[in-house]
Amino acid sequence: MGLAAAAVSVVSGIYSISQGQKQAKAQKRQAAEQKRSQRVQRAAENLRANRQKRQQVAQARVMQAQQQAGGFASGIGQGSSAVQGAVGGIQSQLAGNIGFAGVQQGLANQASIFNQNAADFGTQAAVAGNRSQMGASIFNTAMNFV
Numbered sequence: 001m002g003l004a005a006a007a008v009s010v011v012s013g014i015y016s017i018s019q020g021q022k023q024a025k026a027q028k029r030q031a032a033e034q035k036r037s038q039r040v041q042r043a044a045e046n047l048r049a050n051r052q053k054r055q056q057v058a059q060a061r062v063m064q065a066q067q068q069a070g071g072f073a074s075g076i077g078q079g080s081s082a083v084q085g086a087v088g089g090i091q092s093q094l095a096g097n098i099g100f101a102g103v104q105q106g107l108a109n110q111a112s113i114f115n116q117n118a119a120d121f122g123t124q125a126a127v128a129g130n131r132s133q134m135g136a137s138i139f140n141t142a143m144n145f146v
Contacts, residue, residue: 016137020130027130031123038116042109049105053098060094 067086 013137016133020133020137024127024130027123027126031120034119035116038112042112045108045112046105049101053101056094056097056101060090063090 064087067090071080071082071086
C-alpha cells in the first residue's frame with residue numbers, strides 16, 4: 001500500500017508540474033496577444049487622429065476660401081487687412097486644434113503603453129506564482145519519500 005501511495009504521489013506531482021508549465025506558457029501567450037491588441041488599438045487611434053487632422057485642415061481651407069470670396073464680393077479685396085486677419089485667425093485656430101489633437105494622441109498612446117506594462121507585470125506575477133506552486137508540489141512529492 002505504501003508503494004502505491006508513493007507512486008500516486010509521484011504521478012500527481014509530475015502532473016501538477018506539467019500543468020503549471022502549461023499554464024505559464026498560456027499566460028505568456030496571453031500577454032503577447034494583449035501586446036498585439038494594444039498595438040492595433042494604438043494604430044487605429046493614430047489613424048483616427050490623422051483623419052481628424054485632415055478634416056480640420058480641409059475645413060480651415062473652406063473657411064479661408066469663404067473669407068476671401070466674401071472679401072472679393074464686397075469689394076474689399078484679398079490684400080485687405082480684414083481679409084488677411086480673418087484668414088490668419090482661421091490658420092491660428094487650425095494650428096491650435098492640430099496641436100491639441102497631437103497632444104491628445106500622444107497621451108492616449110502613453111496610457112495604452114502603461115496599461116500594457118501593467119498587464120505584463122500581472123502576467124509575470126502569475127508566472128512566478130505558478131513556479132512557486134510547482135516548487136511546493138515538487139517539495140511535497142519529495143517529502144512523501146522521506
